[in-house]
Amino acid sequence: MSLKILKPGLLTTIQDTGRLGYRQAGITTSGATDLMALRLANLLVANPSDAPALEITLTGPTILFEVDCLLALTGANLGPTINGQPVKMCRPVYVTAGSLLAFQKPISGYRAYLAVASSFKLPQILGSYATYLRAALGGLQGKALQTNNIIPLNQPAAIARQLMLFLQKKAANTGFAAATWTLNASFYPNLAPNAVIRVIKGPEYEWFTPEAQRLFWETPFRVTPESDRMGGRLQGPVLHLRQPQELLSTAVTFGTVQVPPRGNPIVLLSDHQTTGGYPRLAQVITADFSVLAQVKPGALIWFKEINLPEAQQLLLAQESKLENLKKILNLKFKYLT
Amino acid sequence: MENALPPLQISPLGDAAIIVKFGENISPATHTWVKAFAKLLTTYSFPGFVELVPAYTTVTIFYNPWVSSEKGKYNPYEQVTNAILNLLPQLKPAAETSSPIVKIPVCYGGNFGPDLAFVALHNNISPEEVIHIHTRNIYLVYMIGFAPGFPYLGGMDASIAAPRKKVPLTEIPAGSVGIGGLQTGIYSLPTPGGWQLIGRTPLNLFNPGQQPATLLQAGDRVQFFSVTPAEFNQRKARENES
Incomplete structure (x- = not known):
């Protein structure tokens, strides 16, 4: 009842929807960078949407399934194969014991998610399974996956077992079978190489010179290779303050665009610090977190301003769509079984 | 009022x-x-x-x-x-002296506090005086942030202030007590940092297995006291057992 990691890939970690409630102790949320992709992967294998799954970065791992399993892949298309055959994403896939999941080469996007039915049998740390690399917390011993790691699995729940039986009939010689249906295209992430990221002005927006404000909206920024789960480091025009001014350390969060004194912005991601002292120029809207999570180092991003009511409308529309999907999948699973 | x-x-x-x-x-x-x-x-x-x-x-x-x-x-x-x-x-203001004082042992100088001499020299006093002044004041934990359990302390005496390092160290050991400008603090995890290191505490500021997970909370008051390297090692061994 486990997965065995034969090759770890560039950076593969166990993540969930985040460790909530501990920011005031300096412990950040961590969790999936593309939260929506993780939630979708879970729903496709009949898991609660906040169950732990693997976050896979650019170069995927090679994983041996030591037991029959139901899985789903979402987010970036990193060229997944099972037993050497390409496997389709965004749908439930049945695999037989002894099968190998591997990734050929990245096609689009940056972070993929692998959920398995009933998820991993691991302890929660401070209420979450999420790996927080810097504090060596959660996941598997707080670390990125390494060669020969074993991830124990829970016994698949009844619905998942029924789905496996249904797909099993179609798993001929390849050792796996993917469902013929998939998510509605509107759930597929925007995986264009360059992206437009919508933001709301940050609390210190007015601290910046009119020139810096103009450049921020009009010029693309390149995501540099120094970017990681803590934040995307951006390169573009240098953004200056009207006058040197120090911000008293205060809260920052996922999507905060902060500007250190040298003038190159950083957009914070899942392992962001809980507090910071750099002026907050802008805040990425929640509905665009997935787009941001899928931008590769080297790509360009453009920032576009929207207001708070619009941002919250988009967020609510996204949640409402997900709620509907849950209902549809429940019906579908019931019908299949 | x-x-x-x-x-x-x-x-x-x-x-x-x-x-x-x-x-x-x-x-x-x-x-x-x-x-x-x-x-x-x-x-x-x-x-x-x-x-x-x-x-x-x-x-x-x-x-x-x-x-x-x-x-x-x-x-x-x-x-x-x-x-x-x-x-x-x-909303009523919190009573100002309601929180107890958390006493934190620190082994000053030597390998644990390689910059103690610099801080002394910078302020034209002896290392012993730096320790005396650092242990005399009571500090207020204004907030926890930056890293798990990292306290932002207020109340340091200006007579032991020292500039940050021009080039930050890539890894500062957990428990290191530092001075950066007018602030003093304790590194809760091994992280990069630019403060002058004057000592180290054997206490773990972050204990993910315990409730609460951090030694200090916002609003706590803190006072340091000096311990010898032998006491540091004893306390460290005890800390790691628990």
């Missing part, structure tokens, strides 16, 4: 957080309001409340707009703002 509620500023931090600001400067008076408000909100939370981060002059409240809006029925930002405004009449 000597500590009257200052005019508040309420503003959004993106679409899922809200900032309540109690002042412009670091001061114990502002801190009492931050602390009191954080406590009030923890006691009487509202639908969609996720968590909060108290800082020097602000409390930032994180909320789930889907829940706050009752699944899209209402405007989430207005719902949360109203919930906060409704709580304000109950």
